[in-house]
Amino acid sequence: MSQMITLLLFLLFLTSPVFSQLDDLYFPGFNHVTSNMSLNGAAVIEKNGILRLTNNTQHTVGHAFYSSPVKFKNSSNGKSFSFSTAFAFTIVPENPRIRGHGFAFTISTSKELPGALPNQYLGLLNATDSGNFSNHLFAVEFDTVKDYDLHDINDNHVGIDINSVISNKSVPAASFLVNSTTEDLNLCSGRPIQAWVDYDSIKNLLEVRLSSFSKRPVSPILSCKIDLSPLFKDYMYVGFSSSTGLLTSTHYILGWSFSMKGEAKSLSLPSLPSLPGHKMNHTGLILGVSALATFLIILIVATTFYLSRKMKKADVTEAWELDIGPHRFSYQELKKATKNFRDEELLGFGGFGKVYKGTLLNSNTEIAVKRICHESTQGLKEFLTEIDSIGRLRHRNLVRLLGWCRQQGDLLLVYDFMANGSLDRKPIEPKALPEELILVDLVWDRWKSGAILDVVDPRLNGEFNEHEAVLVLKLGLMCSNNAPNARPPMRQVARYLEGEVALPALVAAPNAYDGKNVNANKVRRELVDHKHSYPVSSNLEKVSTWSFDGDYGDTDIEAGSDSALPSSGGSECK
Structure with a gap:
């Protein structure tokens, strides 16, 4: 009979849930603890001993819990126990510039978390049950997406979640150094980061620390006064939950330490398993490099074109x-x-x-x-x-x-600049006669009539050099000829003005060569001799030369002499 009772008790033990009296665990890798972990969703333990919660699959969840429930509450007085945990993690986004969702350290009544959704819910809850007190869910989230509906402070923060994915309190991810300065931490840096979560049931104080080193920081980055006794049941499951959305990140747990009796043992980051070679999505990088190369080519072509045009237009001094x-x-x-x-x-x-x-x-x-x-x-x-x-x-x-x-x-x-006009016209008063409107015709008429000095401005009151006036007016007639080739070159004009040579006595009418080719014969026939129209001084009687080059070679017209002109032919005057 006693044997039957013993057998019955043994069968009842086998069919009853196994409750753990866990005091401490220390997993510097997960190679030899596969039987101690309960995995579902995308979570797997890789060959090198790293616990991978998610991969690059969109809209998926990953759960990894210690397989046995842990006693978190004193049954006699209903007071929760103190606990401490330390774990090392790495988050590797598929695209370095665009992050996926994060993960959470979780204490829950269930290790499967049925009905939990991916995306912003981190595999913890769904839209219906989020915020219900009956969830009995505690989590410390390490979130890498800013969700405005959940009132996230930024896309790189640590938060405390009670029965909801809306954090009760959150802070940007950072670490306090030995000299009390703060170091910002990028949760998606792809480098190992160690986190410490400590709850003191006597003080009802929860603290969270972060560091990129193995040593535990003295000061926490997040501290919250809270009594977890109403939240916890006697036995709870402890582990991790994560999710992906449209954008993905891979979440790795490199090692884990947990204790119900004081401070959890810190992990030595260099001794933990190394990350496997992670294949990054290089599409963005390729597009970026291609765009940059295209921009540089366009810039080089534009710069070359600009410099070429600038060199063409440059004032080169020989x-x-x-x-x-x-x-x-x-x-x-x-x-x-x-x-x-x-x-x-x-x-x-x-x-x-x-x-x-x-x-x-x-x-x-x-x-x-x-x-x-x-x-x-x-x-x-x-x-x-x-x-x-x-x-x-x-x-x-x-x-x-x-x-x-x-x-x-x-x-x-x-x-x-001449503000009151120019030298190409006579300043005609409104009372001027019609025949005085054309300056060249006016001067020519006065020249023919022997009254050339009549064109001098009367406002000079006769105070001018008559010789210079005649010289300039006569030179003006020569330079105003309608035929450009009949005008003296500017070099010769300069010599006249400087007094190096005298003007010829013969002056052609301004329209003498209209529509005609200028040659020496025509000059000889058509020049009008006004040698005696005005009594010129001895200076004006000097012999001067006006050179022509043409079919008959260089020919000189000598003032006061007709012998210099060839008997036939001629050439244009330049």
Whole structure:
């Protein structure tokens, strides 16, 4: 009979739940404790002894609990026991820049947590039962996603959860160092981090510590006054829970220490199993590198194009240009002065180009810029030599040449700006006669009639040099000829003005060569001799030479003599 009773008691023992009188556990890896752990969902123990709670599968949960329930409460007085735990973990996100959800150290009445959802619920609860006191759930979450519905403080925090995934209290992940300074910790750094959770049932005080080292910090980062006695039942399961969402992270527990009798033993991080080679998702990296490479190529092409255009437009100074007298302006300087050669700044059209008004920014000097498209058959060097000659002239009746600029095929001449008009027209009063409106015709008529000095401005009151007036007016007629090739070159004009040579006595009518080719024979026939129209001084009677080059070679027209002209043929005057 006694044997039957003994057998019956043995069978009852086998069919009853096994309650653990666990005091301490120390797992520096999980290779040899597989039988002590209850795993479900995505949780597995890998060959190297690391407990992996989740993988890169979307919307999944992973649970790993100590297989036997642990006594957390004194049955006689209903007071919960103190406990302490330490564990090392690593979180490796699939994409380093975009994190998945975190995990939680959990004490629960069930190790399966039926009905628990992934995503922001961390495999602990679901939308219906979250917040129910009947859950009897305690968790310390290590969350890496900021969920506004759950009032998360950031995407890298530690929180205390009581029967809900909305934390009662949370702080950013950090560690207190020996010198009382705080070190921020990135939970998703992929490096081992050790956590300590301690509950003192006498003080009703819960503390959480974090560190990237093996030594336990003196000060906690999270401290909370709470009595867990109403929450805990006599026996509870202790372990870990985690989940993934649309974005995934892999959660590893490298080692675990737990004690119901004082402070849990800290883990030595260097002695724990190393992480397996983790295959990162390089799609983002590849896209980033490709985008960067494309940007660099575009930048190089754009820079090359810009520098090429800048070099083409650069004001290159050649050695021979240093001998040119007037100041050379930069193209950009004149471009800014004329407001990019705007039509509003256009003063008029001159020979071979347009004239713009401008203001030099560095001195506020008003200038007139003549923009010439240089298409002359002369060489540029010779052309600039003529500019040098003009630039050296100083006369009160001549506009002063301030400088010049060469930009590719364009030549820009810079003059003093005349605020009250220009030298290309006579300042005609409103009462002037109709025949006086055309300045060239007026001067020519007075020349033919022998009254050339009548065109001098009466406001001078006769106070002028008559010889100089006749010289300038006569030279003006020669330079105003309708046929460009019949006008003297500027070098010759400069010689006339300097007094190096005298003007010829013969002057052609301004329209004498309209529509005709200029040659020596026509000049000889059509020049009008006004040698005696005005009693010129001996200086004007000097013999001067005007050179022609053409089919008959160089030919000189000598003032007061017809013998210099060839009997036939001729060439254009330059």
